[in-house]
Amino acid sequence: QVEPLIQKGHENLVHHILLYQCSSNLNDSVLDYGHECYHPNMPDSFLTCETVIFAWAIGGEGFTYPPHVGLSIGTAADPQFVLMEVHYDNPSYTEGLIDNSGLRLIYTPVIRKYDAGVIEAGLWVSLFHNIPPDMPEFVSEGHCTLECLEEALGAERPAGIHVFAVLLHAHLAGRAIRMRHFRNGQEQKLLAYDDDFDFNFQEFQYLKEERTILPGDNLITECHYSTVDRTHMTWVRQ
Incomplete structure (x- = not known):
């Protein structure tokens, strides 16, 4: 604990x-x-x-x-x-x-x-990720590709890993986050999602059933932002 x-x-x-x-x-x-x-x-x-x-x-x-x-x-x-x-x-x-x-x-x-271990999936923290101002909705995607998971899991975890909890994380412009899971080109049930993201309440989501992630699967972290209250570009950095 x-x-x-x-x-x-x-x-x-x-x-x-x-x-x-x-x-x-x-x-x-x-x-x-x-x-x-x-x-x-x-x-x-x-x-x-x-x-x-x-x-x-x-x-x-x-x-x-x-x-x-x-x-x-x-x-x-x-x-x-x-x-x-x-x-x-x-x-x-x-x-x-x-x-x-x-x-x-x-x-x-x-x-x-x-x-237990942690797999990080999402958008890399860098100045290449920026969000224009005055946008009611702006969507960014972070891809954990099938090649990445094949390399990461293929040798040591050929039977895959089992996900039991997910922490969705964003900052003030975040409005919704979805963790999408694909296998053999087919989208599976959402791994986790929060369509009413609250900056001040970021809690782990425990899965009702563990989800297996296999080598060759891919994950897409879909982040929805709103910058209607901003007049300048939002830059992402450490």
Whole structure:
């Protein structure tokens, strides 16, 4: 189980938190204090922390893994170091804020049958993704192609992976998100969707039945935006 620990009074300041697995060769001399993410002074070794193992977003509560699934820790194959990245929403540009929010991980000595992981699907965070102003609806798609899933799953997971929960995530311009699933060119039932997306309520959706994703499937994350209240281009960046 993972619980958000949001500092009292900062409920609207902390937008989302990501937990990354780092390389086992990380130089532990840089672990004594935090760093501004993607700043030139950020230690290069932090760039090895690329694999997301958990995510939380504003409005969400704690996440409980199913009884047969758990996030493996403590074995030789598990991460020795993790990096916690916190994204803040400070539209008033208030200075001098100090935040002590984080995550609480609750563990059990009872080993679960299956190890949990995270697959990220959607639009790459880059300046190539931009949204024009004054648009009542603007749709962007992120493709996790069949070639990608074939390469990612073919060798290690030929029988596929089983999805039990989905976290749909967007920012203020987001209005709806749909996670579409295709197999052999045929669209399957939606993996997850939110046609009334609320920026302030981003919670995991637990699937009623686990969905198998096979090598050669493809996923499309369909994001709907509205910028009718904006007069300038919306640029997506870190």
